[in-house]
Amino acid sequence: MHTLKKCCLLFAVIALPLLLGYSCRKTPPEQQKTTPPPEELLLRNLDFEKRIQKVGSNVYVAIGYGLANSILIEGKDSVIIVDCMESMKSGQEVKDAFTKICPKPVKAIIYTHFHTDHTSGAVALAGNDNPDVYAQELLPACLDQTFAVVRDITEKRAYRMFGVFLDSNALVNCGIGPKLVIDKDTELGVLRPTITFKDSLAVTIAGIEMALYHAPGETPDQLFVWLPQTKTLLCGDNLYKTFPNLYTIRGTAYRDINLWKNSLDKMRYLHPDALVPSHTEPVLGAENVFKILTDYRDAIQFVHDQTVRGMNKGMTPDELAETVILPQHLQQSEWLKEFYGKTEWSVRSVFDGYMGFFNGNPATLLPLSVKERAQKIQQLAGGKQQLEAQMNKAAAEEAYQWLLELTDYYLALYPNNPQAIAHRIQALTALGTAQTNPNARHYYLTSALELQGLKNNGLIKPTPQLVRNIPMQYIFNGLAAHLNPQKSINTEQTALFYFTDTGAKWTVQVRRGVAEVQPFAAAVPDITIRVTETVWKELASKIRKPLPAYLNGEIQIEGGQLAFLQFMRLFDVAEEE
Secondary structure (H helix, E strand, O other), X not given: OOOOOEEOOHHHHOOOOOOOOOOOOOOOOOOOOOOOOOHHHHHHHHHHOOEEEEEOOOEEEEEOOOOOOEEEEEOOOOEEEEOOXXXXXXXXXXXXXXXXXXXXXXXXXXXOOOOHHHHOEHHHHHOOOOOEEEXXXXXXXXXXXXXXXXXXXXXXXXXHHOOOOOOOOOOOOOOOOOOOOOXXXXXXXXEOOOEEEXXXXXXXXXXXXXXXXXXXXXXXXXXXEEEOOOOEEEEEOOOOOOOOOOOOOOOOOOOOHHHHHHHHHHHHOOOOOEEEEOXXXXXXXXXXXXXXXXXXXXXXXXXXXXXXXXXXXXXXXXXHHHHOOOOHHHHOOOOOOOOOOOHHHHHHHHHHHHHOOOOOOHHHOOOOOHHHHHHHHHHHHOOHHHHHHHHHHHHHOOOHHHHHHHHHHHHHHOOOOHHHHHHHHHHHHHHHHOOOOHHHHHHHHHHXXXXXXXXXXXXXXXXXXXXXOOOHHHHHHHHXXXXXXXXXXXXXXXXXXXXXXXOOEEEEXXXXXXEEEEOOOOOOOOEEEXXXXXXXXXXXXXXXXXXXXXXXXXXXXXXXXXXXXXXXXXEHHHHOO
16 A cells, blocks of 8 residues: 655755745836737647647546646546646646546546646646556656756746736747746645656556657656557656757757657657647557658758758857758658747757767867956947947847847946847847747746846745645755855854754855765764654745744754854855745
């Protein structure tokens, strides 16, 4: 018998780093009057009309309820849910819609991969049914590892990319779905996997025969679901109706697109009659499905092979981004329009995946600092006034990319200059409104709003129930990643955290700019903190304040409260509100 552990995907948007407080965004600045969005992007909305679409006799796809689809497979006495939306709100809406169609209990949940928009409504979709939760064995580590270190920047960039702060004039759709359903009132609820596998798993659930196959692509833990009785393929995020995010501008580890191509081949040679992606619409007909899968894998292989070919000729990422262009027959495919990924981003990612940051040009090996380069550009322009004149000229000529680059240089020298900021807002707005690629569009437009005062902060407040499920390792990893080297460079100090409810001991040793974390008593401490894990997690997430907890005895400090406060001030997060 297993116990489902309810775990909000706090790794992504709440829990890390330690002590990080979230201020809800203030009233946003008035959004720019934008030109009408490109017609091609507006037409894309037709794909995302909210509906439950039936595929075959027993598969139902919830489309348009959020960024991703959720899929119901009806069995004899119960149902299976594949992918679970991005939040409790969207998950509950899908749950209600599915229940109207089929009120049978949920026997199992299957995650195609760990991304928030596929896992964070699981608690709502499961209801009180206590289902098994299936995933590829890498999924828990992907959840835990990916968001432990770079959560801050990934969240900020994701909100830009998905246009979370944009109004309905600027946010037309997200290319793979109508929008990411996240706001300041959002709650996320992930169920941790209870059954995992490595390569493949054949299983019968609710009388439905199915096979789960590991299929790395957009993520290393990606899987697809094969229903052999109906030849139906649920492909996760390894295929959707747009050029894929072989690289995502919100930031990610390298996506091995050779493995992605191989995963598509594995799907292709099953010769499915129906294809059900976790974004965009299903596809019916064996011939049609086979062609789409073939074109998709060919586009991915083309980008890979031609990038590598150019690399071996000594071409740089900039040169490759200009020259690696999909063949015309692939460009014309409705499944390869650049509504999500872009070829030039993918080319740069392939180069970096093989060669790292250095492009081979010795001029870029040890470049000038940002400020030094800006000073040289200003000198080339003929001084500050001439640099300003060039910005004005670029603005007048509507040379917006050049204007944006010029403001980089100018603001590096004069950071708060109102004219340069106004020019930058102008450039970002113009570039954004012209884009048919929603990721680029949203990133430009949100960046413009941030310059006007938008606070791109975390939107979701942690709840006590969810915070308690955060693994302690990530609480302390978040703390270590926020050590301030300037404040701690001359400090050597050890804090022992003793958790009175579990008996666990964690040591944090600050050693001249580094915080070593160990899950045991590693050294004689200067400070000992006695507290329950629950109280510490709630303190860490700022659900409760430390002073009342200290005064009522919930937290006890040996070595002096002042010493503890001084210790915590070595970390940036202690100052964040």
